[in-house]
Amino acid sequence: xxxxxxxxxxxxxxxxxxxxxxxxxxxxxxxxxxxxxxxxxxxxxxxxxxxxxxxxxxxxxxxxxxxxxxxxxxxxxxxxxxxxxxxxxxxxxxxxxxxxxxxxxxxxxxxxxxxxxxxxxxxxxxxxxxxxxxxxxxxxxxxxxxxxxxxxxxxxxxxxxxxxxxxxxxxxxxxxxxxxxxxxxxxxxxxxxxxxxxxxxxxxxxxxxxxxxxxxxxxxxxxxxxxxxxxxxxxxxxxxxxxxxxxxxxxxxxxxxxxxxxx
Amino acid sequence: xxxxxxxxxxxxxxxxxxxxxxxxxxxxxxxxxxxxxxxxxxxxxxxxxxxxxxxxxxxxxxxxxxxxxxxxxxxxxxxxxxxxxxxxxxxxxxxxxxxxxxxxxxxxxxxxxxxxxxxxxxxxxxxxxxxxxxxxxxxxxxxxxxxxxxxxxxxxxxxxxxxxxxxxxxxxxxxxxxxxxxxxxxxxxxxxxxxxxxxxxxxxxxxxxxxxxxxxxxxxxxxxxxxxxxxxxxxxxxxxxxxxxxxxxxxxxxxxxxxxxxxxxxxxxxxxxxxxxxxxxxxxxxx
Amino acid sequence: xxxxxxxxxxxxxxxxxxxxxxxxxxxxxxxxxxxxxxxxxxxxxxxxxxxxxxxxxxxxxxxxxxxxxxxxxxxxxxxxxxxxxxxxxxxxxxxxxxxxxxxxxxxxxxxxxxxxxxxxxxxxxxxxxxxxxxxxxxxxxxxxxxxxxxxxxxxxxxxxxxxxxxxxxxxxxxxxxxxxxxxxxxxx
Numbered sequence: 001x002x003x004x005x006x007x008x009x010x011x012x013x014x015x016x017x018x019x020x021x022x023x024x025x026x027x028x029x030x031x032x033x034x035x036x037x038x039x040x041x042x043x044x045x046x047x048x049x050x051x052x053x054x055x056x057x058x059x060x061x062x063x064x065x066x067x068x069x070x071x072x073x074x075x076x077x078x079x080x081x082x083x084x085x086x087x088x089x090x091x092x093x094x095x096x097x098x099x100x101x102x103x104x105x106x107x108x109x110x111x112x113x114x115x116x117x118x119x120x121x122x123x124x125x126x127x128x129x130x131x132x133x134x135x136x137x138x139x140x141x142x143x144x145x146x147x148x149x150x151x152x153x154x155x156x157x158x159x160x161x162x163x164x165x166x167x168x169x170x171x172x173x174x175x176x177x178x179x180x181x182x183x184x185x186x187x188x189x190x191x192x193x194x195x196x197x198x199x200x201x202x203x204x205x206x207x208x209x210x211x212x213x214x215x216x217x218x219x220x221x222x223x224x225x226x227x228x229x230x231x232x233x234x235x236x237x238x239x240x241x242x243x244x245x246x247x248x249x250x251x252x253x254x255x256x257x258x259x260x261x262x263x
Numbered sequence: 264x265x266x267x268x269x270x271x272x273x274x275x276x277x278x279x280x281x282x283x284x285x286x287x288x289x290x291x292x293x294x295x296x297x298x299x300x301x302x303x304x305x306x307x308x309x310x311x312x313x314x315x316x317x318x319x320x321x322x323x324x325x326x327x328x329x330x331x332x333x334x335x336x337x338x339x340x341x342x343x344x345x346x347x348x349x350x351x352x353x354x355x356x357x358x359x360x361x362x363x364x365x366x367x368x369x370x371x372x373x374x375x376x377x378x379x380x381x382x383x384x385x386x387x388x389x390x391x392x393x394x395x396x397x398x399x400x401x402x403x404x405x406x407x408x409x410x411x412x413x414x415x416x417x418x419x420x421x422x423x424x425x426x427x428x429x430x431x432x433x434x435x436x437x438x439x440x441x442x443x444x445x446x447x448x449x450x451x452x453x454x455x456x457x458x459x460x461x462x463x464x465x466x467x468x469x470x471x472x473x474x475x476x477x478x479x480x481x482x483x484x485x486x487x488x489x490x491x492x493x494x495x496x497x498x499x500x501x502x503x504x505x506x507x508x509x510x511x512x513x514x515x516x517x518x519x520x521x522x523x524x525x526x527x528x529x530x531x532x533x534x535x536x537x538x539x540x541x542x543x544x545x546x547x548x549x550x
Numbered sequence: 551x552x553x554x555x556x557x558x559x560x561x562x563x564x565x566x567x568x569x570x571x572x573x574x575x576x577x578x579x580x581x582x583x584x585x586x587x588x589x590x591x592x593x594x595x596x597x598x599x600x601x602x603x604x605x606x607x608x609x610x611x612x613x614x615x616x617x618x619x620x621x622x623x624x625x626x627x628x629x630x631x632x633x634x635x636x637x638x639x640x641x642x643x644x645x646x647x648x649x650x651x652x653x654x655x656x657x658x659x660x661x662x663x664x665x666x667x668x669x670x671x672x673x674x675x676x677x678x679x680x681x682x683x684x685x686x687x688x689x690x691x692x693x694x695x696x697x698x699x700x701x702x703x704x705x706x707x708x709x710x711x712x713x714x715x716x717x718x719x720x721x722x723x724x725x726x727x728x729x730x731x732x733x734x735x736x737x738x
Contacts, residue, residue: 014299018434049437054578055585091582092582125380151332183495213565213568
């Protein structure tokens with residue numbers, strides 16, 4: 001059976017699409033699945049940097065679509081997880097270099113050999129967004145609990161609905177202490193506004209910057225606070241019913257807050 | 264004694280007419296970055312507010328068609344009646360579309376259309392609109408969308424100068440570099456480093472301002488530290504540049520002052536050199 | 551042991567790692583050269599240098615200097631001793647092409663913007679660096695000193711046929727051929 005084709009999108013830039021694609025992909029690979037990550041941000045590629053494989057890029061997505069190389073020549077196999085591959089974006093082209101039909105065909109081809117194809121979508125809702133969505137059959141919308149991000153996520157949810165794509169939500173960069181003091185929206189608030197089921201809640205963690213600097217996805221290191229969270233999200237994606245951590249609950253928050261303060 | 268009610272309004276500045284000496288055209292500056300989420304909209308709103316607080320006539324243009332956010336950051340979302348496309352398509356007069364800020368008198372907003380697409384705007388139309396605005400305002404700040412597609416190209420059309428906003432993270436720096444390469448060659452874009460965390464830089468876990476500046480090779484306009492106050496300010500719809508007690512506000516005010524031509528000391532961020540003992544600390548298992 | 555003490559005084563936090571990775575990535579972005587190719591180019595250059603002189607490898611470096619509208623390649627190679635006899639290249643090469651007026655190594659500036667660069671003036675056919683050195687007998691001073699060596703745009707990547715863009719730059723002989731060792735240069 002062909003693999004699942006999932007676009008990771010948001011509307012708003014900088015909310016964590018690429019970080020989520022990389023870590024969710026690594027988590028799925030860690031659990032034994034064959035995963036292909038596709039960077040569709042032509043001209044502004046970054047998935048390679050986040051994964052730490054930027055030095056090994058030889059061919060890219062545009063060259064595959066234009067028939068100048070085979071897909072397998074362009075795919076970079078991660079040395080840490082052998083069932084994880086990256087198809088990098090082109091850097092010196094722009095998003096009009098590929099069409100929606102070409103993207104759909106490409107993702108279909110990748111899905112024949114993989115269990116999961118995760119498509120990292122660029123920010124915005126322009127050509128790049130349409131290309132990324134064209135190849136997908138489901139979506140994960142990433143947002144942060146901030147007004148601008150939620151507003152943009154809402155627009156994107158609308159577009160996914162238009163295309164009949166089932167979708168779920170990841171709320172990223174939650175700061176429990178700010179939620180507790182009323183300075184940040186709760187996850188329930190976010191869910192109510194967007195009327196979308198939640199796949200996962202990820203707290204803010206400054207380690208993300210450090211791991212991106214080094215090109216080492218968090219999931220590699222079991223000591224990272226966020227590693228088990230991404231693994232949980234991966235399991236939910238596989239279909240396991242794992243209840244969401246009640247981050248909104250006051251006592252849990254205070255406990256978490258004090259642990260984090262000390263750590 | 265009867266109470267007399269008066270309504271005081273400040274009219275929208277108009278273009279000079281007839282034999283009046285023609286005022287110089289205002290500066291049109293696009294605030295761009297490549298990477299999304301690094302603080303373009305926040306920077307546009309705050310630099311604009313700070314310039315207006317200095318007495319300048321400022322208009323902020325939201326060029327993010329379909330994903331507008333400048334109105335929310337300013338707390339003006341309920342007051343927007345018409346947007347850029349309405350003006351361009353002659354469905355509304357510019358005066359009706361301009362929304363006066365609720366905090367600062369000489370600050371105006373021209374909102375983006377929310378239910379349209381960036382491809383609905385042409386470059387020529389944007390150039391014409393910016394020209395119109397330059398005739399009326401001393402500063403026209405254009406909030407650029409993320410990316411380098413149509414939205415970006417429209418946002419830079421009509422502008423004469425760019426401020427590149429970048430956070431000290433690898434993806435942001437890479438995208439900023441790309442964007443600089445796509446700007447007109449004769450522009451001399453300036454850099455704003457946003458969301459700096461001096462503590463992380465001290466620990467060696469974040470790129471420093473010097474690192475970012477050395478890689479991008481742009482003149483440094485300002486450095487904004489990362490503070491939770493920004494999120495709160497956005498939630499409340501009141502730009503932090505108007506907060507006298509905030510170091511973030513102060514940083515934005517410095518940028519505005521520099522843009523206004525005042526002699527301001529260059530932006531510096533004091534990041535102490537790691538001490539000898541802290542090196543040992545990190546060696547023996549500390550963070 | 552020395553490394554241990556060195557690490558005490560030069561902490562390599564991820565910030566420094568990030569900076570190094572960025573430099574390489576941006577270079578690759580600007581030149582449209584795969585990172586692998588940049589490494590191969592450097593290796594080839596040092597091969598060539600070592601045929602003419604012994605040098606201090608620990609201090610030798612090839613860097614790329616970003617200017618307004620071009621990227622220049624700078625080689626800084628401390629020479630310890632010039633070899634009395636130039637070492638032959640590793641493998642024998644086919645007959646050299648008909649002698650061409652030795653092209654000045656300078657090339658029209660490369661625009662840093664990611665579009666096909668405009669060539670300012672018609673230029674003589676470019677020779678690979680090695681062939682030029684051989685033609686002129688003892689290596690021309692230009693190749694030894696840390697002279698600027700601007701490189702032609704978009705040198706072909708390994709395992710691919712050249713893009714049409716390169717046709718403007720030269721007839722496919724721009725710069726150093728990646729993957730070719732110094733051995734491919736002609737023997738006088």
